[in-house]
Amino acid sequence: MPPRYTNLVQSLPATVPFVGPETQERDRGAPFAARLGANESVFGPSPKVLEAMRTADAEIWKYGDSTSHDLRHALAAHYGVAPGNIVVGEGIDGLLGYLVRLVVEPGDRVVTSAGAYPTFNYHVVGHGGVLEMLPFREDREDLPALVARATEVGAKLVYLANPDNPMGSYWRGEEIAAALDGLGPDTLMVLDEAYAEFAPEDAMAPVEIEDDRVIRMRTFSKAYGMAGARVGYAMGAAEVIRAFEKIRNHFGMNRSAQVGALAALQDQDWLAQVLADVATARAEITRIAAANGLNALPSATNFVTVDCGGTGDLARAVVKALGARGVFVRMPFVAPEDRCIRISCGRAEDLAVLETELPGALAEARAAV
Amino acid sequence: MPPRYTNLVQSLPATVPFVGPETQERDRGAPFAARLGANESVFGPSPKVLEAMRTADAEIWKYGDSTSHDLRHALAAHYGVAPGNIVVGEGIDGLLGYLVRLVVEPGDRVVTSAGAYPTFNYHVVGHGGVLEMLPFREDREDLPALVARATEVGAKLVYLANPDNPMGSYWRGEEIAAALDGLGPDTLMVLDEAYAEFAPEDAMAPVEIEDDRVIRMRTFSKAYGMAGARVGYAMGAAEVIRAFEKIRNHFGMNRSAQVGALAALQDQDWLAQVLADVATARAEITRIAAANGLNALPSATNFVTVDCGGTGDLARAVVKALGARGVFVRMPFVAPEDRCIRISCGRAEDLAVLETELPGALAEARAAV
Numbered sequence: 045m046p047p048r049y050t051n052l053v054q055s056l057p058a059t060v061p062f063v064g065p066e067t068q069e070r071d072r073g074a075p076f077a078a079r080l081g082a083n084e085s086v087f088g089p090s091p092k093v094l095e096a097m098r099t100a101d102a103e104i105w106k107y108g109d110s111t112s113h114d115l116r117h118a119l120a121a122h123y124g125v126a127p128g129n130i131v132v133g134e135g136i137d138g139l140l141g142y143l144v145r146l147v148v149e150p151g152d153r154v155v156t157s158a159g160a161y162p163t164f165n166y167h168v169v170g171h172g173g174v175l176e177m178l179p180f181r182e183d184r185e186d187l188p189a190l191v192a193r194a195t196e197v198g199a200k201l202v203y204l205a206n207p208d209n210p211m212g213s214y215w216r217g218e219e220i221a222a223a224l225d226g227l228g229p230d231t232l233m234v235l236d237e238a239y240a241e242f243a244p245e246d247a248m249a250p251v252e253i254e255d256d257r258v259i260r261m262r263t264f265s266k267a268y269g270m271a272g273a274r275v276g277y278a279m280g281a282a283e284v285i286r287a288f289e290k291i292r293n294h295f296g297m298n299r300s301a302q303v304g305a306l307a308a309l310q311d312q313d314w315l316a317q318v319l320a321d322v323a324t325a326r327a328e329i330t331r332i333a334a335a336n337g338l339n340a341l342p343s344a345t346n347f348v349t350v351d352c353g354g355t356g357d358l359a360r361a362v363v364k365a366l367g368a369r370g371v372f373v374r375m376p377f378v379a380p381e382d383r384c385i386r387i388s389c390g391r392a393e394d395l396a397v398l399e400t401e402l403p404g405a406l407a408e409a410r411a412a413v
Numbered sequence: 414m415p416p417r418y419t420n421l422v423q424s425l426p427a428t429v430p431f432v433g434p435e436t437q438e439r440d441r442g443a444p445f446a447a448r449l450g451a452n453e454s455v456f457g458p459s460p461k462v463l464e465a466m467r468t469a470d471a472e473i474w475k476y477g478d479s480t481s482h483d484l485r486h487a488l489a490a491h492y493g494v495a496p497g498n499i500v501v502g503e504g505i506d507g508l509l510g511y512l513v514r515l516v517v518e519p520g521d522r523v524v525t526s527a528g529a530y531p532t533f534n535y536h537v538v539g540h541g542g543v544l545e546m547l548p549f550r551e552d553r554e555d556l557p558a559l560v561a562r563a564t565e566v567g568a569k570l571v572y573l574a575n576p577d578n579p580m581g582s583y584w585r586g587e588e589i590a591a592a593l594d595g596l597g598p599d600t601l602m603v604l605d606e607a608y609a610e611f612a613p614e615d616a617m618a619p620v621e622i623e624d625d626r627v628i629r630m631r632t633f634s635k636a637y638g639m640a641g642a643r644v645g646y647a648m649g650a651a652e653v654i655r656a657f658e659k660i661r662n663h664f665g666m667n668r669s670a671q672v673g674a675l676a677a678l679q680d681q682d683w684l685a686q687v688l689a690d691v692a693t694a695r696a697e698i699t700r701i702a703a704a705n706g707l708n709a710l711p712s713a714t715n716f717v718t719v720d721c722g723g724t725g726d727l728a729r730a731v732v733k734a735l736g737a738r739g740v741f742v743r744m745p746f747v748a749p750e751d752r753c754i755r756i757s758c759g760r761a762e763d764l765a766v767l768e769t770e771l772p773g774a775l776a777e778a779r780a781a782v
Binding site: 045046047048049050051052053056057058059060061063064065066067070079082084085086087088089093094097098101102103104105106107108109110111113134135137138141145146147148149163170200229230232256257265269270271272273274281283284286287289290291293294295296297298299300301304 | 414415416417418419420421422425426427428429430432433434435436439448451453454455456457458462463466467469470471472473474475476477478479480482503504506507510514515516517518532539569598599601625626634638639640641642643650652653655656658659660662663664665666667668669670673
């Protein structure tokens, strides 16, 4: 007789937020030639990160530091906040899970955008929250509408990715800070800044660290090139950060990842080089898109969202045709954003594969729909 | 205004399961000379693991495989079960958290032993479960009483570590298999086999993999020397394992840790060497204890629990005095097991430090209580 799962668990579908590229590679029976679908940093981490992890690996028999002390203190110094304003966790994915668990009870409302980060939705549904999903507006998350709706329904959380994934757009930080004043007392804003390092300076919201209306999520997965290490952090009011101590997996961090993230933070020269490489790649993807008659949207991230000029069916066909040609990309989930495909920035050799394969993929897709 | 935490979260204390050695080192202002308190494998992982992780680190910019496909399939082959009988997770700690979340609703009963694994208790309390804790009996978890009590109260889970931590004792597998027949239909047995590799062969419960009355937890943290990598796995009926897909953090695994664990599994020669080293260390700790007039308990694990021959206060004073002398050990939490200290197996040089420091620590402790 199977276990008596909770009522909530019984109601959940056995879904995954999305299918990973390794699964797709196994399904197609061959590796991708260009891995440009998960907004990873093909440019990799700093060599100093690799060196630090290799050294740390010799101590992999030890559990990691349960408080991520050194990394947390270095982050605090980096941002000019207190160590108590930061909690390190197993990627933003893990931290979003903890945050949802802290505040969402079955039936609680949570507001986000239709087509925004599916793993956040997965956690909300997994804890019994009721999602309200508002449409994007002009290829941006609709900040005023999100705040208004969250306040109207007394949502526990309102999610805003800034810059946004999958459209690469952003709100100016001042606009976000002003919007907080419209939030009702029941609502905490989750400000997912996974792509913060790539964004213009004016995209960062000027909010006091002890402002408990918002919690910011950051990561070493994107600009620092450490997606596989699983190191993220949340920043916010000390009282909010302290709450994570009640439920987080205290010994959940990989020891070498902690050390590697610290080395990454300390190599800001590498970060600057990556940002320059990403800027070059954004221009290159835009050029390749234009050469194929497609319009690339402006991007404040390490990916470029390209309008395929047709329906979602066309874009889906393009993603499929590119995949069959060894180019892994993804695309927005819902209309009208799903007229686009989303291409992560890559090195010259990655984008050369894209340039070679895109015309054929487009032709095949247009013939198929 | 702080967020509206769930009622459950508001009721939780901001406790941690236990304090890590790094925190203790910062508090004392010096590193430990012998790290023998967390049942880590001082012998380290196979050199092939380090080599595999170093190679994998070059791809740390990629997210890990969300299905841990290669590791899961290798484990399945190793045990002669199907890949669908295994879920890989962020250490047993992470998997216990998922399991509790799958079955425990606020108010549900869970049965364990007083002084058994605190992180399991942390997860149960964190999900609103009501713990019933039964005493150890003759330095073993009281299997018949645990099963009887779980059945009596309709517990959702009953926890048994076999071999046991912190006493190092074990039940024969046949006894465990027979005990399952006494379990009520509401109860799933969590069989924590973190120390399985160190145990006599007859300690492994001969239960069919599709027997859904039990789920087994295993890890690369102990015998394989990879505690800092955070790789554990649960084995059980495919239907039970499948339930984890509804809630687990699908992209939560460190990529290099996945690769390293696979290399660890493939180097059974290294494992055999570690088991031999552990056996040597157990004998050596027993000898050192006897030389100090102390009785070492038999151990089926990579640690030896040593009876200090007095009260819990005495043992706590010994742990403290050893710590002040640079020897990190831990001890059972509750009486009468807390008459003991728990010493992890170490290399000759680690145990030499123990041998040097134990007499002074004992004298100091005896003078203090």
